[in-house]
Amino acid sequence: MTPALATTRDYLAWAIRDNGTVELRHQLGERWSTGWFDDLDRLVRQVDRLRDHGNLYTSLNAPKPRQVGNGMTGDPVRNDDIGWITRIPFDFDPCRPTGVSSTADELRAADERRNGLVAMLRKLDWPLPLHALSGNGYHALYRCRLPNNDETTGMFRSIYSGLAIEFGDDVVGFDRSVKNPGRIFRLYGTINRKGPATPDRPHRDSACWIPAPWRQVERRLIEDLASYYARQSAPAQTPVDGSQAGPRIEGKGDYSTLDVIGWFAAHGLYRHAIDDTTHSVWCPWRDGHSTPHGRTGAVVFLNAGRWPGFHCHHGSCAGRTIADVITLFGDADAYCRQAFQGGRAS
Numbered sequence: 001m002t003p004a005l006a007t008t009r010d011y012l013a014w015a016i017r018d019n020g021t022v023e024l025r026h027q028l029g030e031r032w033s034t035g036w037f038d039d040l041d042r043l044v045r046q047v048d049r050l051r052d053h054g055n056l057y058t059s060l061n062a063p064k065p066r067q068v069g070n071g072m073t074g075d076p077v078r079n080d081d082i083g084w085i086t087r088i089p090f091d092f093d094p095c096r097p098t099g100v101s102s103t104a105d106e107l108r109a110a111d112e113r114r115n116g117l118v119a120m121l122r123k124l125d126w127p128l129p130l131h132a133l134s135g136n137g138y139h140a141l142y143r144c145r146l147p148n149n150d151e152t153t154g155m156f157r158s159i160y161s162g163l164a165i166e167f168g169d170d171v172v173g174f175d176r177s178v179k180n181p182g183r184i185f186r187l188y189g190t191i192n193r194k195g196p197a198t199p200d201r202p203h204r205d206s207a208c209w210i211p212a213p214w215r216q217v218e219r220r221l222i223e224d225l226a227s228y229y230a231r232q233s234a235p236a237q238t239p240v241d242g243s244q245a246g247p248r249i250e251g252k253g254d255y256s257t258l259d260v261i262g263w264f265a266a267h268g269l270y271r272h273a274i275d276d277t278t279h280s281v282w283c284p285w286r287d288g289h290s291t292p293h294g295r296t297g298a299v300v301f302l303n304a305g306r307w308p309g310f311h312c313h314h315g316s317c318a319g320r321t322i323a324d325v326i327t328l329f330g331d332a333d334a335y336c337r338q339a340f341q342g343g344r345a346s
């Protein structure tokens with residue numbers, strides 16, 4: 001059953017109900033203005049005064065208690081202003097030239113990708129999210145209620161890193177930056193005016209569909225997903241700069257002891273750490289990428305006691321694993337800390 005198209009007022013009513021106060025932000029060319037509201041009627045009236053020009057956004061999460069003026073005065077919300085995380089936003093944005101709207105085909109690809117994520121989370125007992133068209137991409141918004149603290153930040157980091165690798169590539173990007181607590185989001189029901197409108201790349205109305213009931217995701221489900229992705233990239237003993245690497249072995253190496261960072265560095269392909277276990281690298285096959293200067297790159301993962309992982313987001317590298325890099329470079333044995341001990345079926 002498809003939920004009914006929600007009005008801007010419906011969406012804002014949920015925001016006030018869950019967050020108490022809401023920031024409305026308006027962009028007109030280079031000019032930005034901000035207002036804070038706790039009165040739904042006055043918020044909707046302000047939106048109606050601004051909606052014919054520029055772009056409108058609202059805050060996603062619940063700020064700490066504050067005095068509000070119910071008019072366009074105040075400062076933009078910062079991460080530190082947020083007391084409670086009440087939304088888990090997922091944003092699928094088609095990769096395309098910067099500053100332009102999406103084509104119909106690009107939107108379709110983003111819709112499919114979003115639906116894939118929602119289907120996976122349904123299997124994990126997550127409730128239905130709000131579905132939305134941002135105008136240029138598709139969103140899924142889950143309700144939750146978690147304190148804005150280091151623990152929640154850590155869980156979100158694991159979830160967004162894991163999902164970005166699983167669901168993002170160089171056709172549809174999974175935006176991992178939307179997890180910051182002070183995030184603002186497109187106000188649904190208003191027009192997304194990005195770049196010049198052309199027949200192929202028109203300005204579109206954003207829209208959202210709110211399920212009934214729109215249930216909160218239980219904390220344990222969020223914890224389970226976070227620990228699933230954290231385990232996939234469990235800490236290893238490998239020193240980040242490779243400088244403390246032990247003696248290199250000769251002959252057959254045990255790839256569960258492969259110093260993947262030192263190895264990529266030796267090939268001039270190491271870039272930087274993303275977190276303790278995930279590192280950005282240049283893809284060895286980058287010359288074959290359709291978008292060589294795209295914003296997505298390749299990563300390696302440290303897996304304690306197991307082979308390290310490799311993943312490139314580019315379509316031409318789909319299915320390539322660390323085993324393909326081992327074959328390509330041909331010198332992985334020399335970067336292992338231990339010789340291979342197991343039997344060989346030859």
Ligand SMILES: [Zn+2]
Binds near residue numbers: 316
């Ligand atoms: Zn690649």
